Amino acid sequence: xxxxxxxxxxxxxxxxxxxxxxxxxxxxxxxxxxxxxxxxxxxxxxxxxxxxxxxxxxxxxxxxxxxxxxxxxxxxxxxxxxxxxxxxxxxxxxxxxxxxxxxxxxxxxxxxxxxxxxxxxxxxxxxxxxxxxxxxxxxxxxxxxxxxxxxxxxxxxxxxxxxx
Amino acid sequence: xxxxxxxxxxxxxxxxxxxxxxxxxxxxxxxxxxxxxxxxxxxxxxxxxxxxxxxxxxxxxxxxxxxxxxxxxxxxxxxxxxxxxxxxxxxxxxxxxxxxxxxxxxxxxxxxxxxxxxxxxxxxxxxxxxxxxxxxxxxxxxxxxxxxxxxxxxxxxxxxxxxx
Amino acid sequence: xxxxxxxxxxxxxxxxxxxxxxxxxxxxxxxxxxxxxxxxxxxxxxxxxxxxxxxxxxxxxxxxxxxxxxxxxxxxxxxxxxxxxxxxxxxxxxxxxxxxxxxxxxxxxxxxxxxxxxxxxxxxxxxxxxxxxxxxxxxxxxxxxxxxxxxxxxxxxxxxxxxx
Amino acid sequence: xxxxxxxxxxxxxxxxxxxxxxxxxxxxxxxxxxxxxxxxxxxxxxxxxxxxxxxxxxxxxxxxxxxxxxxxxxxxxxxxxxxxxxxxxxxxxxxxxxxxxxxxxxxxxxxxxxxxxxxxxxxxxxxxxxxxxxxxxxxxxxxxxxxxxxxxxxxxxxxxxxxx
Amino acid sequence: xxxxxxxxxxxxxxxxxxxxxxxxxxxxxxxxxxxxxxxxxxxxxxxxxxxxxxxxxxxxxxxxxxxxxxxxxxxxxxxxxxxxxxxxxxxxxxxxxxxxxxxxxxxxxxxxxxxxxxxxxxxxxxxxxxxxxxxxxxxxxxxxxxxxxxxxxxxxxxxxxxxx
Amino acid sequence: xxxxxxxxxxxxxxxxxxxxxxxxxxxxxxxxxxxxxxxxxxxxxxxxxxxxxxxxxxxxxxxxxxxxxxxxxxxxxxxxxxxxxxxxxxxxxxxxxxxxxxxxxxxxxxxxxxxxxxxxxxxxxxxxxxxxxxxxxxxxxxxxxxxxxxxxxxxxxxxxxxxx
Numbered sequence: 001x002x003x004x005x006x007x008x009x010x011x012x013x014x015x016x017x018x019x020x021x022x023x024x025x026x027x028x029x030x031x032x033x034x035x036x037x038x039x040x041x042x043x044x045x046x047x048x049x050x051x052x053x054x055x056x057x058x059x060x061x062x063x064x065x066x067x068x069x070x071x072x073x074x075x076x077x078x079x080x081x082x083x084x085x086x087x088x089x090x091x092x093x094x095x096x097x098x099x100x101x102x103x104x105x106x107x108x109x110x111x112x113x114x115x116x117x118x119x120x121x122x123x124x125x126x127x128x129x130x131x132x133x134x135x136x137x138x139x140x141x142x143x144x145x146x147x148x149x150x151x152x153x154x155x156x157x158x159x160x161x162x163x164x
Numbered sequence: 165x166x167x168x169x170x171x172x173x174x175x176x177x178x179x180x181x182x183x184x185x186x187x188x189x190x191x192x193x194x195x196x197x198x199x200x201x202x203x204x205x206x207x208x209x210x211x212x213x214x215x216x217x218x219x220x221x222x223x224x225x226x227x228x229x230x231x232x233x234x235x236x237x238x239x240x241x242x243x244x245x246x247x248x249x250x251x252x253x254x255x256x257x258x259x260x261x262x263x264x265x266x267x268x269x270x271x272x273x274x275x276x277x278x279x280x281x282x283x284x285x286x287x288x289x290x291x292x293x294x295x296x297x298x299x300x301x302x303x304x305x306x307x308x309x310x311x312x313x314x315x316x317x318x319x320x321x322x323x324x325x326x327x328x
Numbered sequence: 329x330x331x332x333x334x335x336x337x338x339x340x341x342x343x344x345x346x347x348x349x350x351x352x353x354x355x356x357x358x359x360x361x362x363x364x365x366x367x368x369x370x371x372x373x374x375x376x377x378x379x380x381x382x383x384x385x386x387x388x389x390x391x392x393x394x395x396x397x398x399x400x401x402x403x404x405x406x407x408x409x410x411x412x413x414x415x416x417x418x419x420x421x422x423x424x425x426x427x428x429x430x431x432x433x434x435x436x437x438x439x440x441x442x443x444x445x446x447x448x449x450x451x452x453x454x455x456x457x458x459x460x461x462x463x464x465x466x467x468x469x470x471x472x473x474x475x476x477x478x479x480x481x482x483x484x485x486x487x488x489x490x491x492x
Numbered sequence: 493x494x495x496x497x498x499x500x501x502x503x504x505x506x507x508x509x510x511x512x513x514x515x516x517x518x519x520x521x522x523x524x525x526x527x528x529x530x531x532x533x534x535x536x537x538x539x540x541x542x543x544x545x546x547x548x549x550x551x552x553x554x555x556x557x558x559x560x561x562x563x564x565x566x567x568x569x570x571x572x573x574x575x576x577x578x579x580x581x582x583x584x585x586x587x588x589x590x591x592x593x594x595x596x597x598x599x600x601x602x603x604x605x606x607x608x609x610x611x612x613x614x615x616x617x618x619x620x621x622x623x624x625x626x627x628x629x630x631x632x633x634x635x636x637x638x639x640x641x642x643x644x645x646x647x648x649x650x651x652x653x654x655x656x
Numbered sequence: 657x658x659x660x661x662x663x664x665x666x667x668x669x670x671x672x673x674x675x676x677x678x679x680x681x682x683x684x685x686x687x688x689x690x691x692x693x694x695x696x697x698x699x700x701x702x703x704x705x706x707x708x709x710x711x712x713x714x715x716x717x718x719x720x721x722x723x724x725x726x727x728x729x730x731x732x733x734x735x736x737x738x739x740x741x742x743x744x745x746x747x748x749x750x751x752x753x754x755x756x757x758x759x760x761x762x763x764x765x766x767x768x769x770x771x772x773x774x775x776x777x778x779x780x781x782x783x784x785x786x787x788x789x790x791x792x793x794x795x796x797x798x799x800x801x802x803x804x805x806x807x808x809x810x811x812x813x814x815x816x817x818x819x820x
Numbered sequence: 821x822x823x824x825x826x827x828x829x830x831x832x833x834x835x836x837x838x839x840x841x842x843x844x845x846x847x848x849x850x851x852x853x854x855x856x857x858x859x860x861x862x863x864x865x866x867x868x869x870x871x872x873x874x875x876x877x878x879x880x881x882x883x884x885x886x887x888x889x890x891x892x893x894x895x896x897x898x899x900x901x902x903x904x905x906x907x908x909x910x911x912x913x914x915x916x917x918x919x920x921x922x923x924x925x926x927x928x929x930x931x932x933x934x935x936x937x938x939x940x941x942x943x944x945x946x947x948x949x950x951x952x953x954x955x956x957x958x959x960x961x962x963x964x965x966x967x968x969x970x971x972x973x974x975x976x977x978x979x980x981x982x983x984x
Contacts, residue, residue, distance in 0.1 A: 003167070024281050027251060028167055028251060028252055029167070076466070076471050078471075093267075103257075104462070106286055107286070108462055111457075111476075112466070112471050112472070117188050117191060117192055118285075119192060120284035121283060121284070122270055122282065125271055125948055128599070128948070129595070129599035134596070138568070138600065141531070142568065143570075239962060240962065242963075268949045272949050276958070289454060289456055292456070293453070293760045298760070302768070305732045306732065307768050312767075331684055331685070331686075352773050355743060356659055356743060356775060357659070403634060404630070404634065407635075415683060421759075421776070431621070431749075432626070435621035439640075440630070445680055445683060446777075447775055447776070447777060448776035448777070449776070450762055450774065519823075520907060520937055579847060580848055585923075595913075595942060598942055599945055609941060611941060612939070612940035613937060614926055614927070614938065617781050617784055617927055784927070785923070785924045785925075787924075790924070794928065794932070797895045799899075799932050800932070804931075
């Protein structure tokens with residue numbers, strides 16, 4: 001069996017920081033599953049789950065990564081990871097506050113599924129301040145997010161803005 | 165080519181926290197090289213490099229891990245990693261202050277060798293407070309380190325204490 | 329007068345981390361009052377205040393601690409502490425982010441009631457990642473919380489799940 | 493051209509920590525614009541924007557600072573800063589968690605407007621635990637905020653309390 | 657048996673931050689032993705251990721605290737605490753970096769002596785930046801430390817400066 | 821009087837991170853004095869103070885900044901700042917651990933000289949991991965520091981390496 005990893009998230013929307021991490025993860029693991037969480041209790045999303053699958057798929061194809069796939073899941077992440085026979089959960093770390101929350105989740109996940117390891121990678125420092133939420137805020141206030149998200153996201157954000 | 169990783173350190177001495185991380189890393193990577201840094205400018209070590217190789221080798225054999233080897237290196241870590249055709253550097257993270265230093269080193273290493281990724285794993289929380297330095301301090305003040313380091317380290321520490 | 333301390337919280341639900349801290353606090357202080365905050369503006373609680381009093385009382389009795397009592401309060405914590413003639417507020421610290429918030433609250437409380445000291449204890453490292461919120465999330469997603477909360481909480485969570 | 497800075501915030505309400513920072517900023521910069529953010533998506537404010545302008549204006553006059561003005565803005569902070577020909581955004585830093593968020597915002601702002609620098613000053617340590625939110629909480633629970641906010645804020649808070 | 661605590665440190669020299677913590681600890685515990693560590697491997701101390709005992713004794717008498725005593729110890733802190741039948745080790749916390757190191761030591765001490773709890777108190781915020789090392793640096797560079805250390809320390813520092 | 825600031829440091833050697841900060845500071849302040857600390861008790865420096873003055877002067881000239889000068893000082897920073905009639909001390913912040921130490925120093929400096937404010941700026945994120953010490957380590961281990969320090973530093977490092 002070769003090492004497979006899950007990279008979970010909301011990806012609402014996908015940022016260049018996410019893509020950077022997907023590329024890095026694809027070099028370390030035999031197979032990487034980018035998994036969109038569906039049971040988020042957060043506020044209504046900007047993009048629907050099918051839209052997010054589309055944007056991720058397009059962006060990953062654009063990078064020519066053939067060992068990366070896109071999936072969606074509900075419920076506990078570690079259950080999905082176990083069903084997928086994944087050996088690892090991939091998480092990006094940037095800021096310290098991220099890190100704390102990430103460690104807390106990782107310890108809980110380790111307890112729930114001791115066979116699945118959480119693996120942390122750093123995204124490129126030029127993306128260190130990026131988050132989906134910040135992208136949404138800047139876009140809503142009329143700022144440019146060019147260079148911070150892939151072109152497929154730009155197009156959809158512009159389509160949204162045009163409709164308003 | 166399959167994914168190979170380097171786990172660098174001083175291992176002076178090896179702790180159960182290190183061993184825990186070696187076990188976790190061995191599940192993620194096809195091959196793991198535990199690499200003892202020789203050009204440390206720190207104070208004189210407690211154990212010589214050959215002693216540290218022996219202790220690591222014994223402890224790894226004790227765990228029955230057949231995809232882990234022990235090596236030593238001088239100079240830049242990323243040069244050693246490149247020579248070894250390693251795709252990743254494995255580092256354990258515990259505390260926040262660790263984390264900061266680790267990120268700083270990882271960013272420098274990424275700049276020096278962009279093809280080698282630094283991968284972070286958490287050791288078990290019961291070892292979260294362990295460090296080689298703390299082991300040395302407690303041992304020097306006459307405290308017990310039973311359960312914190314492998315038996316092979318205990319034996320050698322006791323042999324040292326007997327000689328004094 | 330002997331030293332009395334207040335251990336405030338929402339305890340929704342009580343976790344083994346809370347219980348661990350109650351045991352530790354009971355050894356340091358002559359009397360410890362576990363105080364459930366009633367004026368929380370958070371989302372509707374999982375358990376009502378009387379249910380939380382019951383679970384805390386059962387769990388504390390189970391530990392055989394005779395210098396610990398359970399109370400509820402509204403309004404400012406330091407006012408309750410002053411009414412109770414408590415000399416200290418007991419708080420658990422785990423993560424750094426906790427710590428920051430805790431220090432901020434402690435400084436404000438010191439300003440409001442200079443005679444009441446905030447005292448920090450660490451819970452056991454095996455509970456370092458536990459929080460009531462995480463327990464609720466895992467339970468809602470169908471994960472097991474066995475070993476993370478006392479049996480009395482398990483029973484009530486199961487009764488809830490059965491009703492759904 | 494002389495150096496002008498923007499000090500943005502919600503100021504709901506103004507605290508003595510804010511005032512302390514305004515005084516410090518007024519010594520460093522030729523002109524300081526205290527700018528109230530109007531497009532906050534937060535919960536309904538305690539004080540309306542005109543009330544906040546009034547309180548800020550009164551308090552700044554009370555300090556006799558003639559190079560400080562009060563303004564309001566909507567949308568992106570860096571756009572307002574650019575319109576104002578400001579060379580800097582002034583931010584106070586106290587706790588570590590603040591700091592992280594502040595750095596993230598500052599990096600995004602630098603990307604959106606590279607000519608505007610974010611400048612951090614420390615408020616006095618006696619105000620290190622103060623925040624508008626904490627002031628609101630303490631006031632709502634009946635605690636005294638005397639000495640933590642300027643007299644103009646005290647008067648308005650009391651007027652509110654009388655009306656209830 | 658009533659609760660006794662050990663407040664360990666180098667106290668080279670004693671600062672007003674230390675004294676503030678001693679006063680706070682004396683209110684929480686029945687008896688507080690201020691314990692000077694003798695086996696520090698640090699650089700040669702500024703004041704000898706007997707001088708430090710004298711300064712601590714004078715300053716504590718000046719505060720009129722009759723449940724505080726001064727002692728010295730060698731070796732493991734937890735062994736000293738156990739010999740003294742202390743139930744707690746008292747530590748001050750200020751900055752985050754302190755905190756991390758303190759937690760690490762506290763976890764190791766808990767492992768070495770599970771019956772001794774580490775208790776954290778905050779010193780007054782006006783002393784939040786004080787450390788013995790900073791006092792020594794400022795004094796050596798000719799700065800005034802008036803108000804940062806007790807008078808007894810000022811006198812001895814001045815006597816030192818006069819001798820040079 | 822216009823606002824003058826001091827940017828103190830060891831600059832052993834100057835890095836591109838330092839230069840980035842000097843450029844940013846020069847836009848905020850009317851005059852910026854880059855001040856090399858001479859009474860550092862650290863290990864023997866890599867470059868002498870006159871060499872560091874030369875490298876700083878060359879690099880600053882290379883940037884065409886006419887409101888920046890280079891100076892050296894001994895003793896307390898705030899005394900030098902006061903002699904220079906500076907209103908501010910400029911410091912770069914990157915990591916959290918930096919930040920803590922910086923705040924501690926800034927609070928002490930504020931106490932020693934209340935009229936001098938410490939002002940923090942962020943260097944560019946691409947330099948976030950740079951430090952003089954890391955540059956020295958990489959250079960000593962034979963790694964390339966091209967792009968991390970100005971050309972004038974590269975030339976001198978190479979001249980050093982040739983002599984060995």
